[in-house]
Amino acid sequence: MPHVPASYVARRALAVARSGARRSTASLDLVAALSCLSLMLLDVPGLANSDNSLTGLTATLVLAAGASTLVLRRRAPWVPYLVALGLLGWLHELTLIQFALYSIGRFRGRRAGVLATLGYIAFAYALYSLPGRPEYDAAPLSDFLSLVVPVGVLATGVGIAAYRQDLVRELAAHRAETAALQAVQAERTSVARDVHDLVGRELTVLAVRAEVLSVRSRGTDRQKDFEELADTARRAHLMLNDTIVHRADERTATPGxxxxxxxxxxxxxxxxxxxxxxxxxxxxxxxxxxxxxxxxxxxxxxxxxxxxxxxxxxxxxxxxxxxxxxxxxxxxxxxxxxxxxxxxxxxxxxxxxxxxxxxxxxxxxxxxxxxxxxxxxxGGIAATVSPGTPGKPWTLDWSRE
Missing domain, CATH: 3.30.565.10 (Histidine kinase-like ATPase, C-terminal domain)
Incomplete structure (x- = not known):
């Protein structure tokens, strides 16, 4: 079975997770659009009876087209906002603007949310002050302030609060991921140092033993072989030292x-x-x-x-x-x-x-x-162990409590 690099597996897992997250957010955006449309449909009878040249069917189609822009609320929240302002000026429809202001606060933050809210209030006040609008002329300014302003402020405030909560959750997830990666890296470093301690010790023993044998075999054909073996062991130890960097503070080897x-x-x-x-x-x-x-x-x-x-x-x-x-x-x-x-x-x-x-x-x-x-x-058994030691069984009862 071919070896698959861990980095490749991690990238694939991340891609799958992001793909699932995109599908989940798309579903939520569709639910938001349908929820907005269902609320606006309650106003269809009134829109059809008012003087706006709309029938029940055409009013439903117009509202459906406006609500459909909410599927863009994450990537382009200003699109449903501008459409909502258009519906506000034409049909005096306040439902879509609430969803749009919430979306801007949720996905663009406080600054964009405040700017969108001020623009909405200014636009609504301009409509209120526009001459030839008897429905506004008959209503006092307090009615305008008690309805339009709270709608915008509340929707944007909830969106900004959700935006901040998203940041907190993202920060917590990032910290947890960083801590996990640091733990993994620390464990890898610990494994590498254990390899250095254990293998380096064996290489040292091998080099010393080869040097002793080369001295004992001085004058024979095997002297050169033992010297080459000792030199090879020393080079391997140096390569191990170069590959695995020691910590500045010395420590005792991990027990077995x-x-x-x-x-x-x-x-x-x-x-x-x-x-x-x-x-x-x-x-x-x-x-x-x-x-x-x-x-x-x-x-x-x-x-x-x-x-x-x-x-x-x-x-x-x-x-x-x-x-x-x-x-x-x-x-x-x-x-x-x-x-x-x-x-x-x-x-x-x-x-x-x-x-x-x-x-x-x-x-x-x-x-x-x-x-x-x-x-x-x-297992990587390094040596043969004689069986039969009392109290030390060869087989274990893995279900033992």
């Missing part, structure tokens, strides 16, 4: 399976007892795989202490064929913790990225009354 009992003890001290079961075969994992197991279990125990304090956590680590399987399970708490746990929400992203970098998958979520995290990836 031998560090899990200490994690379990720490979790118990925090009030969450741990049942830790490790298959004998898992102890033959390569150092890089053991580091990944440690990181996944560490994050799971941290999350359990935050969200399900006091609940027993079961950790099962074993092999299914050639694949490593990690199951971390804890009962869902009967009630929420008394205080909201401090969490960045990126731990699962980090775990998933760690496992994905190993060619595996990770799932996390509620399952049969418990919260369960399951990570599966290639």
């Amino acid at each position: 399976l031998e560090g899990l009992p200490a994690l379990a003890d720490e979790s118990e001290r925090m009030g969450s007892p741990v049942t830790l079961v490790i298959c004998d075969q898992a102890r033959g994992l390569s150092p890089l795989r053991q580091t990944a197991v440690y990181r996944v279990v560490q994050e799971c125990l941290t999350n359990a202490a935050k969200h399900a304090p006091g609940e027993r956590v079961t950790v099962l680590i074993g092999l299914e064929g050639s694949r490593l399987r990690i199951v971390v399970r804890n009962p869902l708490p009967a009630a929420a913790p008394p205080t909201e746990p401090v969490s960045s929400g990126t731990g699962t992203f980090s775990m998933r990225e760690r496992v994905r970098s190993m060619g595996g998958t990770l799932t996390a979520g509620p399952s049969r009354g418990s919260y369960e995290v399951v990570a599966v990836f290639p």
Whole structure:
């Protein structure tokens, strides 16, 4: 199966998401147009009876044409606005202008909304002051101010409030996405440094061992071979150093399976007892795989202490064929913790990225009354482990609670 770059998958996912969002917004715009038309149809009998040369059918067609411009309210909100002003001057129809002002405030912001509202009020007042309009001449100015002005201000105000809320939601989504990307990048960096620590150590051992053998075989045909082997190992180590940049502050290497009992003890001290079961075969994992197991279990125990304090956590680590399987399970708490746990929400992203970098998958979520995290990836057994150690089974009961 050919390898598909993660960047390509991300771009395709983004394109699909945007396509779905466009279809959703188009549907909402159509609903807005139909809603506006349904409200304006209530005025058709009055429009047909007034002196405007319209029948019921022609009035309906005119109003339908005006309402149809609302499908452009996101891309070109000024189009329904200008049409609404035309209907206001011709038929004294106020419904469409409300939708148009809301659309400008919602999709163009405060400045455009205020400008559109002032233009609407000025246009309506010009109609009110136009000579030869008996319906306006008979009405006092207070009637104009009590109807036209609130209609425009309220519609625009609601639109601007929705615009600001959209910005808040977009900012929150952007922050969450940025935090997730940072967590993924941090995990990739951590994986790279673990590779450097583990592989670099082995290369150093190889170089030293080859140099020792070259000294021992001095004067023989094999001396040159051992010297070339030592030189190759040193060059490989230098290339590793150039590829993976060290952090400025030194740190100890991430533990492997031998560090899990200490994690379990720490979790118990925090009030969450741990049942830790490790298959004998898992102890033959390569150092890089053991580091990944440690990181996944560490994050799971941290999350359990935050969200399900006091609940027993079961950790099962074993092999299914050639694949490593990690199951971390804890009962869902009967009630929420008394205080909201401090969490960045990126731990699962980090775990998933760690496992994905190993060619595996990770799932996390509620399952049969418990919260369960399951990570599966290639085993990469580095050494043969003798079976038969008491208390360390070859096969695990994955349904164990």
